[in-house]
Amino acid sequence: MKLFMDTGNIKDMEKLCDIGIIDGVTTNPTLLAKEESDPGDAIRRICELVDGPVSAEVVSDNAREMIAEGRALAQLDDRVVVKVPFSAEGLAATRELASSGIPVNETLVFSAAQALLTVEAGATYVSCFMGRLDDISVTSEDVVAEIVEALGPNREAQVLAASMRNPVHVVTAARLGCEVSTVPYKVLKQMLGHPLTEAGIAKFADDWKSRPEFGEWLHGLVEKSAAAKA
Numbered sequence: 001m002k003l004f005m006d007t008g009n010i011k012d013m014e015k016l017c018d019i020g021i022i023d024g025v026t027t028n029p030t031l032l033a034k035e036e037s038d039p040g041d042a043i044r045r046i047c048e049l050v051d052g053p054v055s056a057e058v059v060s061d062n063a064r065e066m067i068a069e070g071r072a073l074a075q076l077d078d079r080v081v082v083k084v085p086f087s088a089e090g091l092a093a094t095r096e097l098a099s100s101g102i103p104v105n106e107t108l109v110f111s112a113a114q115a116l117l118t119v120e121a122g123a124t125y126v127s128c129f130m131g132r133l134d135d136i137s138v139t140s141e142d143v144v145a146e147i148v149e150a151l152g153p154n155r156e157a158q159v160l161a162a163s164m165r166n167p168v169h170v171v172t173a174a175r176l177g178c179e180v181s182t183v184p185y186k187v188l189k190q191m192l193g194h195p196l197t198e199a200g201i202a203k204f205a206d207d208w209k210s211r212p213e214f215g216e217w218l219h220g221l222v223e224k225s226a227a228a229k230a
C-alpha cells in the first residue's frame with residue numbers, strides 16, 4: 001500500500017519527505033485554509049517536494065464550475081490530481097475531467113454504492129473517510145472492506161483510505177487491500193515511534209560504547225570503505 005501525506009503544511013512535509021516514505025499528498029480546503037500561504041504557492045511547493053500525485057480540491061457545487069476549477073488546478077503542475085467531492089454534479093465533472101486525461105480523486109465517499117458510481121465516472125482514486133465514519137459510530141473497517149470487495153481485484157480505480165486518526169486505521173486499510181492511505185503528520189509520527197524500538201536502540205548504543213575499541217574498529221572500517229570508493 002502506498003502512503004500519501006494528508007496535509008497543506010509545507011514545514012511538516014519537509015520534515016518527513018527526506019525519509020523517502022511519502023508517495024504522494026492529499027490536500028483539502030480545510031487543510032489549506034489553516035495555512036498562511038497562498039493556496040497556489042502551497043500546492044506548487046508540495047509538488048516540488050513530493051515525487052508523486054498531489055490532490056487539490058475543487059469547491060464549486062455544480063459540474064460546469066467544478067470542471068473549470070479542475071482544469072485550472074491541473075495546470076498548476078503535472079502532479080496535480082483533481083479532487084472532486086462526491087455528488088451527482090461531482091460525478092459529471094469527474095467524467096468530463098477524466099475523459100480529458102485529468103486524473104480525479106473522488107472524495108467524501110462513504111459507501112460501496114457511491115464507490116461503484118465513482119468508478120463508473122472514471123475516477124482514478126476513490127477516497128473513503130475512515131475516521132469520519134467511526135465518528136458517527138459506523139464501523140469504517142466494514143465499509144472499506146465492502147468497497148474493496150465490490151470494486152473487485154481488477155478494479156479500475158484505486159481505493160484511498162482517508163481521514164486516518166491513528167496507526168490502526170492505516171494498518172486496517174493495508175490489510176483490507178486499499179492501494180493508498182493518506183495519513184496526517186501526527187499519525188505518521190505515531191507510526192514511526194515505538195517505546196521498544198527506542199529502548200532497543202539505546203541499549204545497543206550503550207553496549208557498543210562499553211567496548212571503546214569496537215567504536216574505533218567501525219570508524220576505521222568506514223574510512224577504508226570511503227577511501228576504496230573514492
Ligand code: E4P
Nearest residue numbers: 006026027028132162163164
Ligand atoms: C482526504 O483526502 C482528506 O483530506 C482527509 O483525510 C480528511 O480527513 P479528516 O476527517 O481528518 O478531516
